[in-house]
Amino acid sequence: MLLKNGVLSPATMPRCISPWRSRLFFVSRRWGAIALLYVFCVIGLPRVYLGLHYPTDIVAGALLGVSRGLDRALRWLRGLIAGTAMRWMDANPAPFYISLVLLSFENFELFESLRAIAKLAVNFLQVLLGRTPY
Numbered sequence: 001m002l003l004k005n006g007v008l009s010p011a012t013m014p015r016c017i018s019p020w021r022s023r024l025f026f027v028s029r030r031w032g033a034i035a036l037l038y039v040f041c042v043i044g045l046p047r048v049y050l051g052l053h054y055p056t057d058i059v060a061g062a063l064l065g066v067s068r069g070l071d072r073a074l075r076w077l078r079g080l081i082a083g084t085a086m087r088w089m090d091a092n093p094a095p096f097y098i099s100l101v102l103l104s105f106e107n108f109e110l111f112e113s114l115r116a117i118a119k120l121a122v123n124f125l126q127v128l129l130g131r132t133p134y
Contacts, residue, residue: 022069
């Protein structure tokens with residue numbers, strides 16, 4: 001899926017389907033492997049073949065989905081992450097909420113502003129080093 005400035009997003013379908021597939025591995029490895037093959041062959045490959053996504057988009061979408069599925073399945077990991085966030089919120093509420101709003105905004109716009117700042121910094125460093133920026 002093309003976004004503004006030609007930047008591609010991680011594939012949506014693998015990202016949405018991968019959480020249930022990763023949770024299925026906890027129930028049955030056999031059915032989890034079947035689901036993995038299904039997502040790869042029926043959803044991932046045709047999107048690459050039709051030119052809708054690069055292979056890296058499919059892999060990134062699948063990794064995002066699997067991490068979401070594992071987060072929900074592994075309660076201790078969720079407790080560790082949530083516990084750290086809650087302790088930070090209790091100790092420093094203002095920076096916590098500001099960071100949460102900024103993270104939500106960046107997630108919504110797919111980190112476009114951070115990529116623009118990084119590109120500007122790289123171009124600035126290239127000028128300082130005497131190289132021609134692209």
